[in-house]
Structures are given as C-alpha cells and as structure tokens.
Amino acid sequence: MVADKSPKAGVQSVERTFELLEIIASVGGSAALGVLAEHSDLPLPTIHRLLRTLSAMGYVRQLPNKHYALGPKLIRLGESAARLIGSWSQQHLRELVERTGESANMAVMDSDMAVYVAQVPSPHSMRMFTEVGRRVHLHSTGVGKALLMQLPNDAISALVSRTGLPAATENTLTTPDALLRDIDLSRGRGYAVDEGEQEIGVRCFAVPVPDAPTLTAISISGPAARVTLKSATKVAPLLKRIAREVASEFDEHAAG
The missing domain is CATH 3.30.450.40 (GAF domain)
Structure with missing residues (x-):
C-alpha cells in the first residue's frame, strides 16, 4: 500500500491530541470529560487514553473537581x-x-x-x-x-x-x-x-x-x-x- 503523502495526511493520534488541547484552551483553560467528548466527537476511552498520556508528560493536569486543565509544560x-x-x-x-x-x-x-x-x-x-x-x-x-x-x-x-x-x-x-x-x-x-x-x-x-x-x-x-x-x-x-x-x-x- 502506498502511503498518503498529501498535505492532509497525518497521524490521527497526534491530531486528536492537539484537538483536545485546543478545546481545553478555547473553553477557558479547563474542561470536564463531557465537554471534551461533546466538542471533539471522540469516544470517551480514546479521550481517557490521550489525557493520561498528556498528564504523565505534564501537558495536562487534573483538577480537584475532575476537570482537565492545561499543564505547566505548555x-x-x-x-x-x-x-x-x-x-x-x-x-x-x-x-x-x-x-x-x-x-x-x-x-x-x-x-x-x-x-x-x-x-x-x-x-x-x-x-x-x-x-x-x-x-x-x-x-x-x-x-x-x-x-x-x-x-x-x-x-x-x-x-x-x-x-x-x-x-x-x-x-x-x-x-x-x-x-x-x-x-x-x-x-x-x-x-x-x-x-x-x-x-x-x-x-x-x-x-x-x-x-x-x-x-x-x-x-x-x-x-x-x-x-x-x-x-x-x-x-x-x-x-x-x-x-x-x-x-x-x-x-x-x-x-x-
């Protein structure tokens, strides 16, 4: 199979990761899982997996109210x-x-x-x-x-x-x-x-x-x-x- 080399080709997980970060930023810097699911149309398991990775790297942090906020590494x-x-x-x-x-x-x-x-x-x-x-x-x-x-x-x-x-x-x-x-x-x-x-x-x-x-x-x-x-x-x-x-x-x- 020949890989798609068009400008629109990309790594889906990377696109989804940045989509979540942009959503969090656009709604004031923190968001509940439901808000992220509503704005991204991604399944909750996928959102959980991406947020766990971002949290481990310091790009997202979970607040006491369970919302996710942009992390200090950003x-x-x-x-x-x-x-x-x-x-x-x-x-x-x-x-x-x-x-x-x-x-x-x-x-x-x-x-x-x-x-x-x-x-x-x-x-x-x-x-x-x-x-x-x-x-x-x-x-x-x-x-x-x-x-x-x-x-x-x-x-x-x-x-x-x-x-x-x-x-x-x-x-x-x-x-x-x-x-x-x-x-x-x-x-x-x-x-x-x-x-x-x-x-x-x-x-x-x-x-x-x-x-x-x-x-x-x-x-x-x-x-x-x-x-x-x-x-x-x-x-x-x-x-x-x-x-x-x-x-x-x-x-x-x-x-x-």
Whole structure:
C-alpha cells in the first residue's frame, strides 16, 4: 500500500491530541470529560487514553473537581513560540515606528489575557513603553480589544463573566454592554481604540492580524496630544497593511 503523502495526511493520534488541547484552551483553560467528548466527537476511552498520556508528560493536569486543565509544560512551549513570533514581527513593527513616530506593539491572546510578545519603542523621550511578556486585560487595552474583535459576542460575554471588568483608569469600560458596543464599533471601522483606558493621556490604535495561527494584534500608542483621533485616517490603513504583512510571515514560516 502506498502511503498518503498529501498535505492532509497525518497521524490521527497526534491530531486528536492537539484537538483536545485546543478545546481545553478555547473553553477557558479547563474542561470536564463531557465537554471534551461533546466538542471533539471522540469516544470517551480514546479521550481517557490521550489525557493520561498528556498528564504523565505534564501537558495536562487534573483538577480537584475532575476537570482537565492545561499543564505547566505548555508554558515553556508558549514562551518559545511567543519569542519566535516577536522576532518575525520586528521589521514590521520598526516600519510602524518609522512611519508614525510612536511605539509599536504586538500581542497574542493567552487564556483570558493579552500578552505582549514584541515592541519597538518610539524615538521620542515621552513615549508609551511596556515590557515584552507583560499580561494585560483585554477590555482596557487597544491590542486587547483588537483580539476581542476576532471573537463572537457570546465568547466575549463568557470571558468577561470569568475575568470581570476591572478599571485601570476612569476611562475604562466597566460594563459588558459598553464593551460589546465598543467592540461592535471597532469591527465596523476595522480597528480598535484605547482612549486612556489603560493609562491616562495615552491613546492607542490597534488591529487584528488576519488568519494568524493564534489570535494576534498589533498597535501603535503614544501621548494623546500626538496620537490624535484625526490621525486614525492615516494610521489605521498603515496598521492594516502591516498586519497583512505580518500574517504573510506566519504563512511563510509555516510553509518552511
């Protein structure tokens, strides 16, 4: 028998293993067996066998309530992947800084938070600065809102019910209705805005990176006196173009 060498050919057990991990991640980081069976259409004996293997390797752990959660070994893999994503994006973020004069950032969704994986700072002495690896709430940041733009509203509501809407400043959106209205507006215009919601006096424009393997967003941010609302007419198209170029980087590295 000739082996199937088409791009769709794969090892079924590996595909099923990653399917379970992705399901656990998509439902908030932990799931009961029934949820895994419902979402995967796999028989329970198969799920048990795969989870036992993942648990023994540290990629899954069983909680006291018998739910299965993502394990600590995935942290190391995620950090390594985030560093690679950040390195691929540097040239594109540098172009954003050169064209706008403001700090450029990239973030990915990690559980119910956004984590910064790359930044190129503005050359100005007064600038926005954040540490790579910093985790921030989704509802109060430009990159966070750009990540939320890629989720259906029911998933946003479920996320908010888990995390709440803590206020970072007096401008932070602190009700689910206000956040959903803002996200709907962001989808309509194609970019998100942080109006001093994370830090007073700072404005941020952010867009999703389309078709990235994990939810990803890029942004520029700086003092509101320089990053004016009027500047969105030039900044937003630039961000969208750079986001498409970043997406092409993902495709090239995946093909390689």
